[in-house]
Amino acid sequence: MRINVTMIVFLTMSLSLSEALEAGVDNADIVDKNKLNQLFNINYQGDLYSGYLKADAQGTTQFYYLFYPAANDSLKKPIILWLNGGPGCSSIQGAFNENGPFVFKAGTSEFELNKYSWTNFANMIYLESPISVGFSYGPQVEQSDESTAKYNLQALLDFFNKFPEYKTLPLFLAGESFGGVYVPTLTIEIIDYNSKQSAESRINLQGLAIGNGCTDPTECTHAAWQFQVHVFHQVGRHNFISEELYEKVRSVEKQCVEVKTDICRQISQEVEEQITGKDQKIKANQYNMYGACYTYTPEGSKMASRSHGLMSYTEDADIPACADIQGLYHHLRSNQVRDLLHIKPESAEWEVCSKKFVDYKENPKGSYYLYEEILKHQIKVLIYSGDVDGVVPVTGTMYWLNKLQKELSLLTLNPWRPWFVPGKRDVDGNQNAGYVVDLDGLTFMTIRNAGHMVPLDKREEAEIFMAKFVKHELFP
Template sequence: MQQLITIQLLICLTLASTAQDDLVKSDDLKEYTKGVFDFKGQMYSGYLKAIDDDKTYFHYYFMTSTFEDQDISEQNTPVLLWLNGGPGCSSLQGAVKENGPFVFKEGTAEFQENIWGWTKFAHMLYLESPAKVGYSYGDAHVNDDTVAIQNLRALQDFFQRFPEYQTKDFFISGESYAGIYIPLLANQILLHNQLHPNNIINLKGIMIGNGCTHPTECSKVADIYPIHTIEFFGRQGFLSEEQYQFAQHLQNSNKCSNLHQLHQECYDFLDEVIDQYYYSPLVFLMNPYNVYGYCYNYKPELQHRKYDPMLKRFKRKKQLNDDDEEFGYCTDGIGMDVVFKDPKWKLITHIKSESPEWDVCTGDKEFIYKKFEQQSYYIYESLIKSKKIRIMHFSGDVDSVVPITGTLYWIQLLQNELQLSTTENWRAWYVPGEKIINEQQNAGNVFSIEGLQFVSVRNAGHMVPTDRRKEAYYMIKYFILDRKLPNKQQSVFLQ
């Protein structure tokens, strides 16, 4: 008996030591950021085992809550996992561009405080998944299913390192191709909980922004002719009336409906639209991720997001495999590119020599990802019918990469197929404004069906927490609290 106690004590000490080894010294952070990164919580940076081969590890940041939001008590503060998409793009974008406590100033490598950081109401875990993404390393021959299994394994390792968070409410959020990662991971967690009732992950809900879901959105065939992006351009007035009517004609005639048997007119029309906005001498420098947003680094000498798989649909089809294509990626990646490649930053955050050179989206030739055409739409029936988790999809309404038009399409399709009733009609939701008078500000719209809530965020792009931080803060907090988003009258009383 004494021997067993000794062994258990050694295991606990080992786990505590491992977590402690990952702790990033606050003084080092403060010095590196010239006093800006004065974080009141604790930050950890390390590696989680993704495969039991001792060769494949996912890098993570873990930032503990500062407990500053009075609506959520310290005892009830949840753990929230954040995943970016790609596939192949780093989730550290979320930490330093979207919802972390400190983010980069636009167009610079300088940090500033994010007053709407989610660490005020949650313990934030950022996971770079799969291998070869960001600082993660190991076996990178993966697909949608294997990534879900590996993400679950990494989570198990996380809770072994930080057992004090095991019983906390657990939520998953993310965007883009995380619309595939998150539902499949949620399903794996529910299966794990059934098999291991004494060692469950306390999953309460998932929140997905501008997320790939239906096969018509982000599959390989969908990239060939992005019907929802074409529809979005038409609705936003980026196509002439003649072009929009022709796009409707192509769709209604079924020439572009079967993505496996597209008519040549579909290819020709798409190239016309792409040339109009990205290649012609009179090109409108449109940022695909926010069509009304600023376009950074158009055709820069050092291209950011060069390998971003989400932007294939914005290249001429004859140039899809052209590595030298000078396409303007527009998104602001300067800060990440400078800091995450800095040897001093890597030393402070315990980055291993096995890790690849950091890039926002991996271009590693060993990264082989197989996307399944079924995407994640098929899993929603079982997730909803399980009644074990809550689900929210949110859309920035000026994103052309995974536009709101596609999300509304598949939600209506799902509602009809499963005969789900509407539990909340389409309405506006509000956040406090910046003025003393007329404080209420329309933040977007919301409606709910059985088992799923949809929220639009007004004038936000693909990365909602980057464009509309306040709105994202309230939206996520209210979902965690299982409250309805405030209407105009209720928003007056928000803090």
């Protein structure tokens, strides 16, 4: 029996096209896998979509996104929308440095496949926001935490217009750092949006997960930045400063949280000097207190000189101090990669943290005040914290969680206890990965020896806890 090869090819192409049309996939944004593997020197076999989402009704504001469908059975897996922080830092960090299917080897421009990718259990969307971040663009207007939430909601709705078959799937919002503001504010926008929609038109929001997130007014606000009480507790407890200086911190912290006097500024300076020397030339990575400090700075860029605490967006620098960004700049400033990822001419040259804001208004209340509403709507919450982060440290997270539990009278469902990763050899047993406590509607966990970017420092642990979270599984 003779086989008509041409007919088989035609039928195969027709079937693929019909499947794509039935699924509603936007093939204009699909990335050429062969070119991607050639440029990045990897063997990635999944799909990747790269393009823009309308972040306002007029379509003049365009937010850049990356979308990785889950490795298998994508329409049976939940969606995770990932937001990095700043304000003004690119979520491509999350994709290429943390939990995407291919990531950079530390300190290099070389990719490697990530066996702990979150695409193992979810469909991953990475969104660059607000306006002027990464490849996203739009009118140069004043922005705020509240406007960013509205932009992000519109971008999410446009994503579901492009990929309608994903709209009914469970959605989880996740992020880190200033994502601790982006994620709760977007959650409230979705709650408000859903309240005005019919059941079949609502976004199927199930939960939010935030790592080392800016939350309380005492953490990442302008007022807090001048006397970083939680950072000082973190470095004091880890003996990065003398016991004498730590005693000074404790003696003035109550007054310095309220009013920033000369003694507060003096003590802040002393903390900096004890960590990095009087001339501040000793490198100390505030994002992982026990990690290496990377100092690669590409041409035309400037690294933040502040050695400790959160980088302010008013600083004349586009790179956070000690950040490992060599691979990001090497690839994302390449014209070949811009072509591969369908980057429009309107998009500026990529930088990890935008300095192009006309103005950005941070809410002095942070996002703490939103949690009562979020929990009331039974949105599942996971707060996780790398325990050696010196930027938004675990000390601050535990402070506001304790306050929240008291104010809302949240029951402790399961007490503080260790959690673990399964031993890789029989002799290892179950390895301590941190600690976890379950409150009514909220789980808090620490990740041992992880810094500000948990999925960068502890990829296996991050995959374990996030997969459990989206599957609604409790920790032992």
